[in-house]
Amino acid sequence: MDRVKKKLETDRRIIKDKIRKLTKELDTIVAERETRRRRRKKNQIPVVSLVGYTNAGKSTTMNGLVANFSKSSHKQVFEKDMLFATLETSVREIVLPDHKQFLLTDTVGFVSKLPTHLVKAFRSTLEEAQDADLLIHVVDYSDPNYKTMIEMTEKTLKEVGVEDVPMLFAYNKADLIEGAGYPEFAGDTLIYSARDELSLMKLADVIKAKIFTGYRKETLLIPFADGHAIAYLNDHAHVLSLEYLEEGTKIEVELSPADASRFKQFRMEVSEEEQG
Ligand SMILES: Nc1nc2c(ncn2[C@@H]2O[C@H](COP(=O)(O)OP(=O)(O)O)[C@@H](O)[C@H]2O)c(=O)[nH]1
Ligand SMILES: [Mg+2]
Numbered sequence: 001m002d003r004v005k006k007k008l009e010t011d012r013r014i015i016k017d018k019i020r021k022l023t024k025e026l027d028t029i030v031a032e033r034e035t036r037r038r039r040r041k042k043n044q045i046p047v048v049s050l051v052g053y054t055n056a057g058k059s060t061t062m063n064g065l066v067a068n069f070s071k072s073s074h075k076q077v078f079e080k081d082m083l084f085a086t087l088e089t090s091v092r093e094i095v096l097p098d099h100k101q102f103l104l105t106d107t108v109g110f111v112s113k114l115p116t117h118l119v120k121a122f123r124s125t126l127e128e129a130q131d132a133d134l135l136i137h138v139v140d141y142s143d144p145n146y147k148t149m150i151e152m153t154e155k156t157l158k159e160v161g162v163e164d165v166p167m168l169f170a171y172n173k174a175d176l177i178e179g180a181g182y183p184e185f186a187g188d189t190l191i192y193s194a195r196d197e198l199s200l201m202k203l204a205d206v207i208k209a210k211i212f213t214g215y216r217k218e219t220l221l222i223p224f225a226d227g228h229a230i231a232y233l234n235d236h237a238h239v240l241s242l243e244y245l246e247e248g249t250k251i252e253v254e255l256s257p258a259d260a261s262r263f264k265q266f267r268m269e270v271s272e273e274e275q276g
Contacts, residue, residue: 052138053149057172060194098238142176214257220266223248
């Protein structure tokens, strides 16, 4: 009897230790996430968050975009993941061919019954969604219950205070639906398959059109002494044309609002949008 009691005592201590360790790990994850959020805000890189029901294909979509548009394709997130894998590895930098960049975050899928001790971490991944410039609501279009899942996801988002963030409805797994044409985009809806490269290209296009709205075309004249500006633009902006004149380099380039103000002293012509 005594031995059984003693064993129970030991087991309880081991479990308590384990819970303490996991709680600490969770706190670290939440803190790191907070730091990243702050840094991101400062850098003004647009953020796109994948939200949606568990199994909808968020991680597959993220991996597909990372594989096609990131310099570090080895850093893929786990599909069919354990909760912790998603919590720890959920932000990726996407760089499009025209150098436009954004951050893509994966969130923990919505599951109806979340263990209480995970609620805090779960909320922290959702809070990221509030900071996002665009939400991609991934839906498993092949699931007969997809409409209910959309409703539940939207309800949960509202509950944690995510409102007024533009949303793209991304109806995934179109490959499983007979006769469905994809990729197909209209308004706020994209029908696609996360396993199809053409779909991922289309998704990237749609994201681009929705988040890089403040960009404009400008013509700059950069004196040769400021060559570093040319180097910067070649690396970070979409250069449309380049011409060497006597006074310096004439460069036609698409600029983000931040870069436009950064290089305004070199402006040659007012952009068309501004004249109109
Ligand atoms: N047939 C098909 N399967 C998909 C597609 N996208 C994702 N899946 C599969 O659906 C399952 C869940 O995907 P996952 O990305 O982990 O979903 P998440 O929970 O939303 O992150 C995995 O087995 C994926 O391989 C798709 O477009 N077509
Ligand atoms: Mg996932």
